[in-house]
Amino acid sequence: MDSAFGIMMYLVGLLTMGGIYAIMSLGLNVQWGWTGQFNAGIAGFFAVGAYASAILTSTGSGALMGGLGLPVPVGLVAAMVLAGLTGYLVGRLCLRLKSDYLAIATIGIAEILRLIVTNEGWLTNGTRGVSNIPRPFESLGLPWAQIAFASLIVALLLVLFLALQRLARSPWGRVLRAIRDNETAAEAVGKNVVAFRLEAFVVGSAIMGLGGALTAHYFKFIGPEATEPLMTTFLVWVMLIVGGSGNNKGAILGPLLVWTLWSAMEIVTAQLPPEWAVRAAYLRIFLVGLMLQVVLQRFAGGLIPERRRGT
Amino acid sequence: MLEFVNFYLIPGLVLGSIYALGAIGVTMLFGILRFAHFAHGDLMSLGAYVALSFVAGIGLPTILALPFAMVIVALASVGIDRAFYRPFRKGPTIIVVIASFGVALMIRSLIQLFWGVEITSYVQGIQRPLVLFDSLRIAERHIWIIALTVVFVVAMHLFLTRSRLGKGMRAMSDDADLARVTGINTRAVIAWTWLIGGGLAAAGGVFLAMDTQLNPSIGWNAILPIFAAAVLGGIGKPYGAIVGGLVIGLAEELSNYPWFGFEPLLSPGYKSGVAFGIMVLMLIFRPSGLFRGRVL
Numbered sequence: 001m002d003s004a005f006g007i008m009m010y011l012v013g014l015l016t017m018g019g020i021y022a023i024m025s026l027g028l029n030v031q032w033g034w035t036g037q038f039n040a041g042i043a044g045f046f047a048v049g050a051y052a053s054a055i056l057t058s059t060g061s062g063a064l065m066g067g068l069g070l071p072v073p074v075g076l077v078a079a080m081v082l083a084g085l086t087g088y089l090v091g092r093l094c095l096r097l098k099s100d101y102l103a104i105a106t107i108g109i110a111e112i113l114r115l116i117v118t119n120e121g122w123l124t125n126g127t128r129g130v131s132n133i134p135r136p137f138e139s140l141g142l143p144w145a146q147i148a149f150a151s152l153i154v155a156l157l158l159v160l161f162l163a164l165q166r167l168a169r170s171p172w173g174r175v176l177r178a179i180r181d182n183e184t185a186a187e188a189v190g191k192n193v194v195a196f197r198l199e200a201f202v203v204g205s206a207i208m209g210l211g212g213a214l215t216a217h218y219f220k221f222i223g224p225e226a227t228e229p230l231m232t233t234f235l236v237w238v239m240l241i242v243g244g245s246g247n248n249k250g251a252i253l254g255p256l257l258v259w260t261l262w263s264a265m266e267i268v269t270a271q272l273p274p275e276w277a278v279r280a281a282y283l284r285i286f287l288v289g290l291m292l293q294v295v296l297q298r299f300a301g302g303l304i305p306e307r308r309r310g311t
Numbered sequence: 312m313l314e315f316v317n318f319y320l321i322p323g324l325v326l327g328s329i330y331a332l333g334a335i336g337v338t339m340l341f342g343i344l345r346f347a348h349f350a351h352g353d354l355m356s357l358g359a360y361v362a363l364s365f366v367a368g369i370g371l372p373t374i375l376a377l378p379f380a381m382v383i384v385a386l387a388s389v390g391i392d393r394a395f396y397r398p399f400r401k402g403p404t405i406i407v408v409i410a411s412f413g414v415a416l417m418i419r420s421l422i423q424l425f426w427g428v429e430i431t432s433y434v435q436g437i438q439r440p441l442v443l444f445d446s447l448r449i450a451e452r453h454i455w456i457i458a459l460t461v462v463f464v465v466a467m468h469l470f471l472t473r474s475r476l477g478k479g480m481r482a483m484s485d486d487a488d489l490a491r492v493t494g495i496n497t498r499a500v501i502a503w504t505w506l507i508g509g510g511l512a513a514a515g516g517v518f519l520a521m522d523t524q525l526n527p528s529i530g531w532n533a534i535l536p537i538f539a540a541a542v543l544g545g546i547g548k549p550y551g552a553i554v555g556g557l558v559i560g561l562a563e564e565l566s567n568y569p570w571f572g573f574e575p576l577l578s579p580g581y582k583s584g585v586a587f588g589i590m591v592l593m594l595i596f597r598p599s600g601l602f603r604g605r606v607l
Contacts, residue, residue, distance in 0.1 A: 038405055040349075040412070097594055099405045100347040104538045105594065108587040111535060119580040234416055237409065282423035289417035296410055297398050 009143055012150045014263055019153035020214045021255035024232070025240045026160055026248060027207030033245035033306070034173060035200040036180035037095070038103040042208055042236050044110030047117055047227040048086045049079035049209025050216040054130040055123070057217075072136050076213050083209020084202045086113075091201040095194065110229065118224045129223025133216050153214065157252065160207065164248050176200050177246075230285070235262075238292045244302025253303055262288065317448045319568045320561075325453050325522055327560025328460035332515030333533060334540035334552035335467065336508025338604070342484035342547025343504050346404040349411040350391070351512055352534030353418035358384045358513025359520035359529060360426045366433050373433045374455060377517050381510040388509025389502055415531065422527045432524045456518045463511060464553055471549065476503050484547040535583065536563065539590035545604025554601060559586045 024042065031037040053075030056068050094105040117124050124130065137148035167173045175196050178186040187193050212232075216222040226232075235258070243254020262284070269280035295302065333355055340348045358380045365376035395414050399407045471477040479500045483490040491497055516530055523529070540559045544551025566577040566585045577585065593600065 036405075038408065093591065093595070097598075100341075100408055101542075101594055101598075103349075103408055104347055104535075104542075105591060108535050108590065112584050112587060115581055115584055119578065230416065234412065237412070241409070279424050279427070282420040285420035286417050286424065289413045289420065292413040293395055293410060293417075296406060296413075300406075 005143075009146060012143075012146050014260060015256075016146070016150045016153050016218060017263075018256040018259040019150070019157050020211050020218065021236060021239055021259055022157055022252045023153075023160060023214065024208050024211035024236045025243065025251045025255045026157075026164055027204040027211065028236055028240050029204075029245060029248060029251040030164070030167075030176075030200055030207065031204035033240065033247070033251065034168070034176040034180060035197060036099070037197065037201055037204075038099045039106050039201070039204065040103040040233060040237075041090075041106030041108075041110030041113075043227045043229050043232040044106070044113040045083045045086060045205045045208035046212035046215070046232045047110075047113050049083040049212030050222045050226065051117065051124055051130065051212075052082040052209070053079040053213035054133045054216045054222045057134055058130055058132045059134070072134060072217060075217075076210060079209045079213035080206040083212070084206035086209075087202045087205025088198070090205070091198045095197050095201060107229070107233075110227075110233065114224060114227050117227060124224075127224055129221055129226075130216075131221045133220045133222065135217050135220050149218065156210075156214070161248055161252060168248060172196075172199075235288070238288055240302075241292060242295050242302055244304040244306060246306030247302070247304050250302050250304035250306075257303070258288070258291075261291075313447065315568065319564050321449055321453055323561035323564035324557065325456050325518075325560070326564060327557035328457055329515045329518045329522070329556075330533065330536050330540045330560050331553045331556025332460060332463065332511045332518070333537040334544065334556045335549045336512050337537055338541040338544060338546055338552040339480070339484065339504050339549055340508055341541060342604070343480065343487070343501060344396070344400075344404075344407070345487075346396075346407040346411070347538065348508075349408060349534065350415035350418060351508070351537065352530035352532070353415045353422075354384055354388060354509055354512040354530065355516030355519060355533060356422055356527060356530030357387065357418055358516035359525055360422050360527075361513070362517045362520070363426065363431065363433065363525060373517065373521055374459075377459075377514060380517055381513045384513035384516075385506040385510035388505040388512075392501070392505050415534075419527055419531060426527070428527055430524050430526045433521060452521045456522065459514070460518075463514060467507065467511075467549065470507070476500060480504060532583070535590075536560070536586035539586040539593075542590050542593050542598075543600055545600025545602035548600065548602040548604045551600055551602030551604060559589065562586070562589060 024046065027045075028039065028042060031039045053072075056070045056078055057072055057075040059069045090106065090109050094102055094109075097105055118127060120126075135145070135149060136152060138145045140148055175186065175191050179191070179193050179196055183193055186196075215226070219226075236255075239255040239258045240251055241254070242258055243252065244250025265284045265287070266281075269277055269284060272280055333351060336354075337348055337351050340346070340351075361383050362373065362376040362380035365371045365379050366373055371379075391414055395410050396407050399410060471481055476499060479490065479495040479497075480503065482493070482495060483497060483500050487497070490500075512530075515533075519529055519533060536559045537556070540555035541552050542555070543558060544553070544555030563582050563585045567575040567579050567582060570576045
């Protein structure tokens, strides 16, 4: 009975984190899957969202600004607005750049945001990070607090999915895909390509910010190491490509699958003797990198490829 | 004045040389294969760690371990190209960029797996700098780094201007289709671009580790200034990359000099942001770079 309960709680945890990654993957899908924008700075927008919500909702953690103790929904909305605003500024600066340059520029912006997070102690508490971040429903006690938070994530994911499904079929979504497939043609039929690209970038960034905020609330803590490119930028990219970029269903399936694999590998490596367990963690990163290569070369469309109607 | 030379100018030149060695490979690959190679920094890390094995394993001095590291990483680069980049040659280049992003992490995780994550260095203990003319202080390793960079750059110059392959490389960078029609062996050119780019990256990595210390993300942390150097010099222009590397290296070090009053101009914590600032300005106002390179 105990082990069944343990397994269930493990699955709840898996669903929570997998769901948060799915939200970020949906955001990347708007930018890359629909519009063909190579955002290699997901970690930056994640950081803006996570810190915005953390500073607004945490309670009195000493020296740093904020600790305002505002309600969590305020934090989540502020995270989306600030991440979207960051996306707007970045977009105004960089969206004129072609794919490779955009990748370099966004990675640079993510690194600068990481420098700010590490150096501006008055705002972010520096390397010590922000603690005392509230998690919704935590007063319910175990196990219901976990289950309720997981349900919240699933509900948010569902709402986001339905909204994006509508957007994908709307004229707006169609224009984005037209820009991705043939920018010149889209311009020739009178679409304001720059404005559409900027809008898509802002929407995607805001969704990534939401993902960052939810992560901060889940762990009740956010520090600079959470904004390293590996756990956010790279993993979200692998998840979207494995799932199938351009398809919202794929953008959800990929993260759930990759996160399950990632966690399962952790269980295996934890069985190893301690001197091997540390190193085996890096083998895990290697295998995820290899998985990306295999999917790119053999299953370019991902598990649920984009459905293209007609030609 | 001497403080400026000893603590800002010389470190700037050293850092600039290291960036230049990385940027030559990045800009040539960008010019010939048309993609931003995100794993280039991690090739530098690989070079640094291969050299460490020769230094710590069989007790070679660092400078003698350098050629081994360069050859091994050069060959590894060709292998990586065959396995992970060549399958995408016909498709959109952005897929190769994603693949190189993955390769970067694969290389880094292999380094962490085989060499561990602890910070190490080639030589233990404090190295005293040489004192020239009573007041000019320069560390021996800094002399090696600058001198060997000059040697590599001259060798590359001779290769590009005198050899058939080198001329083919420049031709392909200017116009790949035209080069192919004129009968240039594009496969050989691509292989040699990887050999040279990988070898120089390894040298840059070893120098970086000599100058500071080894850690598995040493190369990844250098990739942004290296891209900045390549963009500044003009994509596809190896000589531009050298100038770009030196400018970026000097700008990073000199940004900490107290130009006005006694405070550093820019807090040292933001040093790595300087390269990015220069790069964004270049991309917006003069995307062809100083040496009129390609604009993608």
